[in-house]
Amino acid sequence: MSYAYLFKYIVIGDTGVGKSCLLLQFTDKTFQPVHDLTIGVEFGSRMVSVASKQVKLQIWDTAGQESFRSITRSYYRGAAAALLVYDVTRRETFDNLSTWLQDCRAHANPNMVITLVGNKADISHRRAVSTEEGEMFARENGLLFVEASAKTADHVEDAFIATAREVVKNIDAGLDVKDESNGVKLGYVAGGGASDTVGLNAPPRVEQSGCC
Incomplete structure:
Protein backbone atom coordinates (compact mmCIF):
# COMPACT_ATOMS: atom_id res chain seq x y z
CA MET A 1 0.00 0.00 0.00
CA SER A 2 1.22 3.50 -0.82
CA TYR A 3 2.02 5.92 1.98
CA ALA A 4 3.33 9.47 2.28
CA TYR A 5 5.79 8.88 5.12
CA LEU A 6 7.28 6.18 7.27
CA PHE A 7 7.87 7.10 10.93
CA LYS A 8 10.13 5.16 13.26
CA TYR A 9 8.72 4.87 16.81
CA ILE A 10 10.26 3.44 19.96
CA VAL A 11 8.33 2.36 23.06
CA ILE A 12 10.25 2.78 26.33
CA GLY A 13 9.68 2.47 30.07
CA ASP A 14 10.17 0.10 32.99
CA THR A 15 9.72 -3.62 32.61
CA GLY A 16 6.17 -4.89 33.12
CA VAL A 17 4.35 -1.63 32.36
CA GLY A 18 2.67 -3.14 29.29
CA LYS A 19 4.72 -1.75 26.42
CA SER A 20 4.41 -4.87 24.28
CA CYS A 21 0.73 -5.16 25.13
CA LEU A 22 0.14 -1.61 23.86
CA LEU A 23 1.97 -2.46 20.64
CA LEU A 24 0.01 -5.69 20.16
CA GLN A 25 -3.30 -3.94 20.82
CA PHE A 26 -2.44 -1.21 18.32
CA THR A 27 -1.12 -3.44 15.54
CA ASP A 28 -3.26 -6.59 15.98
CA LYS A 29 -6.17 -5.41 18.16
CA THR A 30 -5.53 -8.25 20.60
CA PHE A 31 -4.56 -8.51 24.26
CA GLN A 32 -2.46 -11.25 25.83
CA PRO A 33 -2.83 -11.33 29.63
CA VAL A 34 0.00 -13.88 30.05
CA HIS A 35 3.33 -13.44 28.31
CA ASP A 36 7.09 -13.50 28.73
CA LEU A 37 9.15 -10.37 29.21
CA THR A 38 10.61 -8.80 26.10
CA ILE A 39 14.22 -9.78 25.52
CA GLY A 40 15.94 -7.10 23.45
CA VAL A 41 13.33 -5.64 21.11
CA GLU A 42 10.02 -6.48 19.47
CA PHE A 43 8.84 -4.98 16.19
CA GLY A 44 5.45 -4.10 14.73
CA SER A 45 4.01 -1.82 12.08
CA ARG A 46 0.72 -0.37 10.99
CA MET A 47 -0.64 2.11 8.45
CA VAL A 48 -2.65 5.08 9.77
CA SER A 49 -4.27 8.15 8.27
CA VAL A 50 -2.98 11.46 9.61
CA ALA A 51 -4.01 14.86 8.22
CA SER A 52 -5.35 13.16 5.07
CA LYS A 53 -2.00 11.42 4.55
CA GLN A 54 -1.25 7.71 4.78
CA VAL A 55 1.58 7.17 7.23
CA LYS A 56 3.30 3.89 8.05
CA LEU A 57 4.36 3.55 11.68
CA GLN A 58 7.35 1.30 12.27
CA ILE A 59 7.38 0.57 16.00
CA TRP A 60 10.26 -0.84 18.05
CA ASP A 61 9.21 -2.09 21.48
CA THR A 62 12.21 -2.16 23.81
CA ALA A 63 13.00 -4.22 26.89
CA GLY A 64 12.66 -2.39 30.20
CA GLN A 65 15.24 -4.35 32.17
CA GLU A 66 18.44 -2.52 33.14
CA SER A 67 20.52 -5.31 31.58
CA PHE A 68 19.14 -4.40 28.14
CA ARG A 69 19.49 -0.63 28.53
CA SER A 70 22.48 -0.42 26.17
CA ILE A 71 20.43 -2.15 23.44
CA THR A 72 17.52 0.21 24.08
CA ARG A 73 19.79 3.26 23.78
CA SER A 74 20.86 2.20 20.29
CA TYR A 75 17.23 2.43 19.15
CA TYR A 76 16.82 6.06 20.22
CA ARG A 77 18.95 7.14 17.28
CA GLY A 78 16.97 7.79 14.15
CA ALA A 79 13.55 7.69 15.84
CA ALA A 80 10.86 10.25 15.06
CA ALA A 81 8.86 9.57 18.22
CA ALA A 82 8.84 7.76 21.53
CA LEU A 83 6.05 6.47 23.73
CA LEU A 84 7.25 6.72 27.33
CA VAL A 85 5.08 4.26 29.29
CA TYR A 86 4.41 3.85 33.00
CA ASP A 87 1.91 1.72 34.94
CA VAL A 88 -0.65 3.82 36.83
CA THR A 89 -0.90 1.03 39.45
CA ARG A 90 2.85 0.95 40.20
CA ARG A 91 4.26 4.13 41.69
CA GLU A 92 7.88 3.19 41.07
CA THR A 93 7.36 3.09 37.29
CA PHE A 94 6.20 6.71 37.44
CA ASP A 95 9.07 7.71 39.71
CA ASN A 96 11.53 6.30 37.16
CA LEU A 97 10.21 8.43 34.29
CA SER A 98 12.81 11.16 34.80
CA THR A 99 15.62 8.66 34.28
CA TRP A 100 14.02 7.34 31.10
CA LEU A 101 13.41 10.84 29.81
CA GLN A 102 16.98 11.93 30.54
CA ASP A 103 18.29 8.85 28.71
CA CYS A 104 15.98 9.50 25.77
CA ARG A 105 16.99 13.12 25.35
CA ALA A 106 20.68 12.27 25.70
CA HIS A 107 20.60 9.74 22.86
CA ALA A 108 17.74 10.81 20.57
CA ASN A 109 17.53 13.59 18.01
CA PRO A 110 16.24 16.92 19.39
CA ASN A 111 13.16 16.82 17.12
CA MET A 112 11.78 13.61 18.63
CA VAL A 113 8.12 13.77 19.69
CA ILE A 114 7.59 12.12 23.08
CA THR A 115 4.20 11.00 24.38
CA LEU A 116 3.77 10.01 28.02
CA VAL A 117 1.39 7.04 28.34
CA GLY A 118 -0.14 5.97 31.65
CA ASN A 119 -1.09 2.36 30.95
CA LYS A 120 -3.51 0.06 32.86
CA ALA A 121 -5.93 2.94 33.47
CA ASP A 122 -8.76 0.38 33.59
CA ILE A 123 -7.54 -0.92 36.99
CA SER A 124 -8.96 2.04 38.90
CA HIS A 125 -9.14 0.31 42.29
CA ARG A 126 -5.35 -0.19 42.29
CA ARG A 127 -4.39 3.22 40.95
CA ALA A 128 -1.22 4.61 42.56
CA VAL A 129 -0.61 7.58 40.24
CA SER A 130 -3.31 10.17 39.62
CA THR A 131 -4.19 11.53 36.20
CA GLU A 132 -3.25 15.00 37.44
CA GLU A 133 0.28 13.83 38.31
CA GLY A 134 0.73 12.40 34.84
CA GLU A 135 -0.57 15.59 33.25
CA MET A 136 1.76 17.71 35.38
CA PHE A 137 4.85 15.63 34.53
CA ALA A 138 3.99 15.84 30.83
CA ARG A 139 3.37 19.59 30.97
CA GLY A 174 10.10 22.38 8.03
CA LEU A 175 11.52 19.15 9.54
CA ASP A 176 14.08 17.76 7.10
CA VAL A 177 12.61 14.45 5.89
CA LYS A 178 15.78 13.71 3.90
CA ASP A 179 17.76 13.51 7.13
CA GLU A 180 17.06 9.98 8.36
CA SER A 181 18.33 10.85 11.84
CA ASN A 182 14.94 12.54 12.27
CA GLY A 183 13.23 9.15 12.01
CA VAL A 184 11.16 10.07 8.96
CA LYS A 185 11.41 8.46 5.56
CA LEU A 186 9.65 9.55 2.41
CA GLY A 187 6.90 7.18 1.45
CA TYR A 188 6.51 4.29 -0.89
CA VAL A 189 4.41 4.53 -4.04
CA ALA A 190 3.05 1.26 -5.39
CA GLY A 191 4.79 0.45 -8.65
CA GLY A 192 7.67 2.80 -8.03
CA GLY A 193 9.35 5.16 -5.59
CA ALA A 194 11.14 4.39 -2.39
CA SER A 195 11.25 0.85 -1.05
CA ASP A 196 10.04 -0.05 2.43
CA THR A 197 13.01 -1.40 4.37
CA VAL A 198 12.82 -2.88 7.84
CA GLY A 199 14.91 -0.27 9.62
CA LEU A 200 15.51 3.44 9.69
CA ASN A 201 19.11 3.34 10.91
CA ALA A 202 18.06 0.34 12.99
CA PRO A 203 20.74 -1.74 14.75
CA PRO A 204 20.85 -5.49 14.09
CA ARG A 205 17.64 -7.22 15.20
CA VAL A 206 17.80 -8.96 18.56
CA GLU A 207 15.76 -12.10 19.03
CA GLN A 208 13.08 -11.85 21.69
CA SER A 209 9.83 -13.13 23.07
CA GLY A 210 6.73 -11.83 24.74
CA CYS A 211 5.66 -8.55 26.22
CA CYS A 212 6.35 -5.51 28.40
Missing part, protein backbone atom coordinates in the same frame (compact mmCIF):
# COMPACT_ATOMS: atom_id res chain seq x y z
CA GLU A 140 6.60 20.30 32.87
CA ASN A 141 8.64 18.28 30.37
CA GLY A 142 6.94 19.30 27.14
CA LEU A 143 5.39 15.90 26.44
CA LEU A 144 2.07 14.81 25.00
CA PHE A 145 0.00 12.84 27.52
CA VAL A 146 -2.64 10.13 27.46
CA GLU A 147 -3.89 7.47 29.86
CA ALA A 148 -4.71 4.20 28.16
CA SER A 149 -5.51 0.54 28.69
CA ALA A 150 -3.92 -2.13 26.54
CA LYS A 151 -6.49 -4.57 27.94
CA THR A 152 -9.64 -2.63 26.98
CA ALA A 153 -7.99 -0.72 24.07
CA ASP A 154 -9.16 2.60 25.53
CA HIS A 155 -7.07 5.46 24.08
CA VAL A 156 -4.42 3.14 22.63
CA GLU A 157 -5.15 4.50 19.14
CA ASP A 158 -4.95 8.03 20.54
CA ALA A 159 -1.48 7.46 21.94
CA PHE A 160 0.02 6.35 18.63
CA ILE A 161 -1.95 8.56 16.26
CA ALA A 162 -1.71 11.80 18.26
CA THR A 163 2.05 11.26 18.27
CA ALA A 164 2.08 10.79 14.49
CA ARG A 165 -0.03 13.92 14.09
CA GLU A 166 2.63 15.91 15.97
CA VAL A 167 5.39 14.52 13.74
CA VAL A 168 3.40 15.58 10.66
CA LYS A 169 3.11 19.07 12.17
CA ASN A 170 6.89 19.15 12.52
CA ILE A 171 7.28 18.13 8.88
CA ASP A 172 4.87 20.86 7.80
CA ALA A 173 6.94 23.29 9.90
Whole structure:
Protein backbone atom coordinates (compact mmCIF):
# COMPACT_ATOMS: atom_id res chain seq x y z
CA MET A 1 0.00 0.00 0.00
CA SER A 2 1.22 3.50 -0.82
CA TYR A 3 2.02 5.92 1.98
CA ALA A 4 3.33 9.47 2.28
CA TYR A 5 5.79 8.88 5.12
CA LEU A 6 7.28 6.18 7.27
CA PHE A 7 7.87 7.10 10.93
CA LYS A 8 10.13 5.16 13.26
CA TYR A 9 8.72 4.87 16.81
CA ILE A 10 10.26 3.44 19.96
CA VAL A 11 8.33 2.36 23.06
CA ILE A 12 10.25 2.78 26.33
CA GLY A 13 9.68 2.47 30.07
CA ASP A 14 10.17 0.10 32.99
CA THR A 15 9.72 -3.62 32.61
CA GLY A 16 6.17 -4.89 33.12
CA VAL A 17 4.35 -1.63 32.36
CA GLY A 18 2.67 -3.14 29.29
CA LYS A 19 4.72 -1.75 26.42
CA SER A 20 4.41 -4.87 24.28
CA CYS A 21 0.73 -5.16 25.13
CA LEU A 22 0.14 -1.61 23.86
CA LEU A 23 1.97 -2.46 20.64
CA LEU A 24 0.01 -5.69 20.16
CA GLN A 25 -3.30 -3.94 20.82
CA PHE A 26 -2.44 -1.21 18.32
CA THR A 27 -1.12 -3.44 15.54
CA ASP A 28 -3.26 -6.59 15.98
CA LYS A 29 -6.17 -5.41 18.16
CA THR A 30 -5.53 -8.25 20.60
CA PHE A 31 -4.56 -8.51 24.26
CA GLN A 32 -2.46 -11.25 25.83
CA PRO A 33 -2.83 -11.33 29.63
CA VAL A 34 0.00 -13.88 30.05
CA HIS A 35 3.33 -13.44 28.31
CA ASP A 36 7.09 -13.50 28.73
CA LEU A 37 9.15 -10.37 29.21
CA THR A 38 10.61 -8.80 26.10
CA ILE A 39 14.22 -9.78 25.52
CA GLY A 40 15.94 -7.10 23.45
CA VAL A 41 13.33 -5.64 21.11
CA GLU A 42 10.02 -6.48 19.47
CA PHE A 43 8.84 -4.98 16.19
CA GLY A 44 5.45 -4.10 14.73
CA SER A 45 4.01 -1.82 12.08
CA ARG A 46 0.72 -0.37 10.99
CA MET A 47 -0.64 2.11 8.45
CA VAL A 48 -2.65 5.08 9.77
CA SER A 49 -4.27 8.15 8.27
CA VAL A 50 -2.98 11.46 9.61
CA ALA A 51 -4.01 14.86 8.22
CA SER A 52 -5.35 13.16 5.07
CA LYS A 53 -2.00 11.42 4.55
CA GLN A 54 -1.25 7.71 4.78
CA VAL A 55 1.58 7.17 7.23
CA LYS A 56 3.30 3.89 8.05
CA LEU A 57 4.36 3.55 11.68
CA GLN A 58 7.35 1.30 12.27
CA ILE A 59 7.38 0.57 16.00
CA TRP A 60 10.26 -0.84 18.05
CA ASP A 61 9.21 -2.09 21.48
CA THR A 62 12.21 -2.16 23.81
CA ALA A 63 13.00 -4.22 26.89
CA GLY A 64 12.66 -2.39 30.20
CA GLN A 65 15.24 -4.35 32.17
CA GLU A 66 18.44 -2.52 33.14
CA SER A 67 20.52 -5.31 31.58
CA PHE A 68 19.14 -4.40 28.14
CA ARG A 69 19.49 -0.63 28.53
CA SER A 70 22.48 -0.42 26.17
CA ILE A 71 20.43 -2.15 23.44
CA THR A 72 17.52 0.21 24.08
CA ARG A 73 19.79 3.26 23.78
CA SER A 74 20.86 2.20 20.29
CA TYR A 75 17.23 2.43 19.15
CA TYR A 76 16.82 6.06 20.22
CA ARG A 77 18.95 7.14 17.28
CA GLY A 78 16.97 7.79 14.15
CA ALA A 79 13.55 7.69 15.84
CA ALA A 80 10.86 10.25 15.06
CA ALA A 81 8.86 9.57 18.22
CA ALA A 82 8.84 7.76 21.53
CA LEU A 83 6.05 6.47 23.73
CA LEU A 84 7.25 6.72 27.33
CA VAL A 85 5.08 4.26 29.29
CA TYR A 86 4.41 3.85 33.00
CA ASP A 87 1.91 1.72 34.94
CA VAL A 88 -0.65 3.82 36.83
CA THR A 89 -0.90 1.03 39.45
CA ARG A 90 2.85 0.95 40.20
CA ARG A 91 4.26 4.13 41.69
CA GLU A 92 7.88 3.19 41.07
CA THR A 93 7.36 3.09 37.29
CA PHE A 94 6.20 6.71 37.44
CA ASP A 95 9.07 7.71 39.71
CA ASN A 96 11.53 6.30 37.16
CA LEU A 97 10.21 8.43 34.29
CA SER A 98 12.81 11.16 34.80
CA THR A 99 15.62 8.66 34.28
CA TRP A 100 14.02 7.34 31.10
CA LEU A 101 13.41 10.84 29.81
CA GLN A 102 16.98 11.93 30.54
CA ASP A 103 18.29 8.85 28.71
CA CYS A 104 15.98 9.50 25.77
CA ARG A 105 16.99 13.12 25.35
CA ALA A 106 20.68 12.27 25.70
CA HIS A 107 20.60 9.74 22.86
CA ALA A 108 17.74 10.81 20.57
CA ASN A 109 17.53 13.59 18.01
CA PRO A 110 16.24 16.92 19.39
CA ASN A 111 13.16 16.82 17.12
CA MET A 112 11.78 13.61 18.63
CA VAL A 113 8.12 13.77 19.69
CA ILE A 114 7.59 12.12 23.08
CA THR A 115 4.20 11.00 24.38
CA LEU A 116 3.77 10.01 28.02
CA VAL A 117 1.39 7.04 28.34
CA GLY A 118 -0.14 5.97 31.65
CA ASN A 119 -1.09 2.36 30.95
CA LYS A 120 -3.51 0.06 32.86
CA ALA A 121 -5.93 2.94 33.47
CA ASP A 122 -8.76 0.38 33.59
CA ILE A 123 -7.54 -0.92 36.99
CA SER A 124 -8.96 2.04 38.90
CA HIS A 125 -9.14 0.31 42.29
CA ARG A 126 -5.35 -0.19 42.29
CA ARG A 127 -4.39 3.22 40.95
CA ALA A 128 -1.22 4.61 42.56
CA VAL A 129 -0.61 7.58 40.24
CA SER A 130 -3.31 10.17 39.62
CA THR A 131 -4.19 11.53 36.20
CA GLU A 132 -3.25 15.00 37.44
CA GLU A 133 0.28 13.83 38.31
CA GLY A 134 0.73 12.40 34.84
CA GLU A 135 -0.57 15.59 33.25
CA MET A 136 1.76 17.71 35.38
CA PHE A 137 4.85 15.63 34.53
CA ALA A 138 3.99 15.84 30.83
CA ARG A 139 3.37 19.59 30.97
CA GLU A 140 6.60 20.30 32.87
CA ASN A 141 8.64 18.28 30.37
CA GLY A 142 6.94 19.30 27.14
CA LEU A 143 5.39 15.90 26.44
CA LEU A 144 2.07 14.81 25.00
CA PHE A 145 0.00 12.84 27.52
CA VAL A 146 -2.64 10.13 27.46
CA GLU A 147 -3.89 7.47 29.86
CA ALA A 148 -4.71 4.20 28.16
CA SER A 149 -5.51 0.54 28.69
CA ALA A 150 -3.92 -2.13 26.54
CA LYS A 151 -6.49 -4.57 27.94
CA THR A 152 -9.64 -2.63 26.98
CA ALA A 153 -7.99 -0.72 24.07
CA ASP A 154 -9.16 2.60 25.53
CA HIS A 155 -7.07 5.46 24.08
CA VAL A 156 -4.42 3.14 22.63
CA GLU A 157 -5.15 4.50 19.14
CA ASP A 158 -4.95 8.03 20.54
CA ALA A 159 -1.48 7.46 21.94
CA PHE A 160 0.02 6.35 18.63
CA ILE A 161 -1.95 8.56 16.26
CA ALA A 162 -1.71 11.80 18.26
CA THR A 163 2.05 11.26 18.27
CA ALA A 164 2.08 10.79 14.49
CA ARG A 165 -0.03 13.92 14.09
CA GLU A 166 2.63 15.91 15.97
CA VAL A 167 5.39 14.52 13.74
CA VAL A 168 3.40 15.58 10.66
CA LYS A 169 3.11 19.07 12.17
CA ASN A 170 6.89 19.15 12.52
CA ILE A 171 7.28 18.13 8.88
CA ASP A 172 4.87 20.86 7.80
CA ALA A 173 6.94 23.29 9.90
CA GLY A 174 10.10 22.38 8.03
CA LEU A 175 11.52 19.15 9.54
CA ASP A 176 14.08 17.76 7.10
CA VAL A 177 12.61 14.45 5.89
CA LYS A 178 15.78 13.71 3.90
CA ASP A 179 17.76 13.51 7.13
CA GLU A 180 17.06 9.98 8.36
CA SER A 181 18.33 10.85 11.84
CA ASN A 182 14.94 12.54 12.27
CA GLY A 183 13.23 9.15 12.01
CA VAL A 184 11.16 10.07 8.96
CA LYS A 185 11.41 8.46 5.56
CA LEU A 186 9.65 9.55 2.41
CA GLY A 187 6.90 7.18 1.45
CA TYR A 188 6.51 4.29 -0.89
CA VAL A 189 4.41 4.53 -4.04
CA ALA A 190 3.05 1.26 -5.39
CA GLY A 191 4.79 0.45 -8.65
CA GLY A 192 7.67 2.80 -8.03
CA GLY A 193 9.35 5.16 -5.59
CA ALA A 194 11.14 4.39 -2.39
CA SER A 195 11.25 0.85 -1.05
CA ASP A 196 10.04 -0.05 2.43
CA THR A 197 13.01 -1.40 4.37
CA VAL A 198 12.82 -2.88 7.84
CA GLY A 199 14.91 -0.27 9.62
CA LEU A 200 15.51 3.44 9.69
CA ASN A 201 19.11 3.34 10.91
CA ALA A 202 18.06 0.34 12.99
CA PRO A 203 20.74 -1.74 14.75
CA PRO A 204 20.85 -5.49 14.09
CA ARG A 205 17.64 -7.22 15.20
CA VAL A 206 17.80 -8.96 18.56
CA GLU A 207 15.76 -12.10 19.03
CA GLN A 208 13.08 -11.85 21.69
CA SER A 209 9.83 -13.13 23.07
CA GLY A 210 6.73 -11.83 24.74
CA CYS A 211 5.66 -8.55 26.22
CA CYS A 212 6.35 -5.51 28.40
